[in-house]
Amino acid sequence: MSLDSKLESKLTALEGRYHELAEELGDPEVLGDRQRYRTAGKACAELQPVVEKFNEYRKVQSDWKGAKELLTTTEEDEEFRVMAAQEVKLLESRLAKFEGELKILLLPTDPNDDKNVVLEIRAGTGGDEATLFASEIFRSYSRFAESKKWKVQTTSLSESSVGGIKEVIAIVEGEGAYSLLKYESGVHRVQRVPATEAQGRIHTSAITVAVMPEADEVDVEIDEKDLRIDTFCSSGPGGQSVNTTYSAVRIIYLPTQTTVQCQDEKSWHKNKARAMQVLRSRLYDLKLREQKEAIAKERRGMIGSGDRSEKIRTYNFPQSRVTDHRIGLTAHNLPQVMNGELTQIIEALAAHDQAERLKEEVEV
Numbered sequence: 001m002s003l004d005s006k007l008e009s010k011l012t013a014l015e016g017r018y019h020e021l022a023e024e025l026g027d028p029e030v031l032g033d034r035q036r037y038r039t040a041g042k043a044c045a046e047l048q049p050v051v052e053k054f055n056e057y058r059k060v061q062s063d064w065k066g067a068k069e070l071l072t073t074t075e076e077d078e079e080f081r082v083m084a085a086q087e088v089k090l091l092e093s094r095l096a097k098f099e100g101e102l103k104i105l106l107l108p109t110d111p112n113d114d115k116n117v118v119l120e121i122r123a124g125t126g127g128d129e130a131t132l133f134a135s136e137i138f139r140s141y142s143r144f145a146e147s148k149k150w151k152v153q154t155t156s157l158s159e160s161s162v163g164g165i166k167e168v169i170a171i172v173e174g175e176g177a178y179s180l181l182k183y184e185s186g187v188h189r190v191q192r193v194p195a196t197e198a199q200g201r202i203h204t205s206a207i208t209v210a211v212m213p214e215a216d217e218v219d220v221e222i223d224e225k226d227l228r229i230d231t232f233c234s235s236g237p238g239g240q241s242v243n244t245t246y247s248a249v250r251i252i253y254l255p256t257q258t259t260v261q262c263q264d265e266k267s268w269h270k271n272k273a274r275a276m277q278v279l280r281s282r283l284y285d286l287k288l289r290e291q292k293e294a295i296a297k298e299r300r301g302m303i304g305s306g307d308r309s310e311k312i313r314t315y316n317f318p319q320s321r322v323t324d325h326r327i328g329l330t331a332h333n334l335p336q337v338m339n340g341e342l343t344q345i346i347e348a349l350a351a352h353d354q355a356e357r358l359k360e361e362v363e364v
Contacts, residue, residue, distance in 0.1 A: 002061070003099060011054045011102065018047040050105045057098040064091040107357050112213035112288075113179035117172040118281040119152075119211055123165065124187070126205020129194045131164025133315075134207045136338055137188060138168050141181070143340025150174025155262045155274040169260075169278055171214065178213045183349040185211045185312075192317035202318060206311075214277065215284030222280065228252040231268065251275045258282055327352045 002008070021044040024030050030037050071084040121138050123130035145152050156169040172181065189206045197203065230250040248263035249271040260282065262275040314323045320334040322345070329348050331337070337345070 003057075003102075007099075007102070007106075010106065011050070014047055015051050015054060018044060018051045021047070046109075050102070053098065053102055053105060057095065057102060060091055060094050060098060064088065064095060067091055103358055104354050107354065110179065110182070112182075113176065115178045116174070116214040117177045117181050117211055118214055118278055119170045119172050119181065120168070120209070121165065122167045122208045123160070124206040124208055126190075126203065128160055128162045128164060129190075129203060130205040130207055131160035131166055132162060132194075133188075133190045133205055134165040134168070135163070137207060137209065138165060138170075140338050140340050140342070141172075141184075144342045145172055145174065145177075145340075147340060148174055148177075148180075150177055153274075154264055155278055156260075156264065171274075171277065178211070180346050180350075181211045182213075183346055183353075184209050187311045189311055189314045190317070191314060210285075212281045212285040213288075215280040220280045220283045220287065222253070222276075222283070226254050228254060229272070247271055249275050251279055253279060253283065256283070256286070258286075324349065 003011070021040050024040045025037065025044060030040060067084060067087045071081065071088055119141065121134050121141075123134045126133070142152050151173040153171045153173070154168060155171060156167070158166040158168070160166050187206050187208055189204060191202055191204050193200055194203050228251070230252075231246045232248050232250065233246055247266055247268045248261065249268060250259065250261040251272070252259045258279060260275045260279045262271040262278070265271045265274065312324065312326055314325065315321075315334060315337075316323070317334065319332070321330060321332050322334050322337050323330045324345055327348060329345065331344060333341070333344075
């Protein structure tokens, strides 16, 4: 068994580049240049898993060739031949597994995967019940972030009169935050009996979730003349005043009329900085969408697209069931999901995404 010639050629080239980078990292001239050393170190670290897997593949391939040769040349008894044949079959299975893993490792990575996340959750249809569900989903994401040792900072929060959330905007900071949460964008639907429902009828409500990569200043250039910045007093539920100082900030990006506001900090400067952080990320997200549309139609069955009109998941409380409609996954562990145990769903979505991209590679 051997790899496709194009695949093997690509792996060999990457292995050569890996060794070049490893040599660079030991070069005194590179060691003295912090930026160059950091760039080479990052590139080397990205290639290391591919090179290690390729070496594993070649080791098993060598064992397979040896077993095949032994099987065809041995004059030992039948029992030994059966054992050799079993060894060949086992090694062929391992080679096939390694080949699949190598193809996945060679898939282009999302350049935003390492970025922090701007998370926006808004109550949709369903009135108070939708706001309560929005609050529960935000709690679920916060618990998931806690399990990953990520940091969640709320930049804007609008609560309902029943203690739910009309809208919340938060920054999620942590390694690989976007790579995992990017699959959560879309419409989340809940089916259950609201606490206010006297006749016990099941109602359907919905919320929207938007997950955007946090944009750096270098990602999006914003001209100050394109901004209108308003200052006002912070307010709490029902419009009550939180403080009497004009510390809350509303920023309007005039070319697109994108509006962002922040009032969670007591300092005007901190609120402005947080609002600008969210604004940059929204504009970056818009920029990414426009680029995708200009290149081609979004790939078939794309997940994590952030399309607000897309119903991606249903949470059925009477049946303790969660269904992700994009991949047809159904799990009967709703209480755990609402408590932040999202790994099963996210891993299934990531695996599906990989399979779809591998399919595209074959078609190309």
